[in-house]
Amino acid sequence: MKKIALIAALALALPFAASAQTTPAKSEAKKAPAKKQVTRKAAKAVEEVTPIADETNIVLTDADLAVAQRVSVGKAQCELGADVTVTADEKKPGFFNVSTKGVKYRMHPVESRTGAIRLEDPRAGAMWLQLGNKSMLMNQKAGLRIADECQTAEQVAFSEEMKKNPPKSLFEGADPAKK
Numbered sequence: 001m002k003k004i005a006l007i008a009a010l011a012l013a014l015p016f017a018a019s020a021q022t023t024p025a026k027s028e029a030k031k032a033p034a035k036k037q038v039t040r041k042a043a044k045a046v047e048e049v050t051p052i053a054d055e056t057n058i059v060l061t062d063a064d065l066a067v068a069q070r071v072s073v074g075k076a077q078c079e080l081g082a083d084v085t086v087t088a089d090e091k092k093p094g095f096f097n098v099s100t101k102g103v104k105y106r107m108h109p110v111e112s113r114t115g116a117i118r119l120e121d122p123r124a125g126a127m128w129l130q131l132g133n134k135s136m137l138m139n140q141k142a143g144l145r146i147a148d149e150c151q152t153a154e155q156v157a158f159s160e161e162m163k164k165n166p167p168k169s170l171f172e173g174a175d176p177a178k179k
Helices: 002-021 040-049 062-069 153-164
Strands: 074-077 083-088 096-100 103-110 117-121 126-130 135-139 144-150
Touching (some): 062 103, 083 144, 096 126
Antiparallel strands (some): 103 117
């Protein structure tokens, strides 16, 4: 009986003996140095004076330069009170600076099969899509529309003309005449 009691006491004491021999865990981990937080106002001030990087390895084709000549430049009023400004780059023909709400993009034309004017900033993932009656600025990386339903004075006039003389429907005349 004494042997069983001795074995039971030993079995209960072994886990405590094993934990007593291990080194205690460090309770005080080194704290990372506090990062200095930048306010939105300070970030915006820096962004406004920082020039857009104009070095690029993109070479425009003749077709791209032809698209660039059709780009409507100036300030476009958008829905929800937003606006987008498109200006041609004087140093590099065919390139454009597109800006809205403190965000600036350096874009170049990309040929489109649909006939729409398309400017892209591959580094930022932004795209400016310009149709006859409206334009849109998108961030393709984030999958967001930055500005929608944007119109320059030329596009407003084109839109009014479309209302007066609507274009022919794509499906008009597609069905054979029924007898």
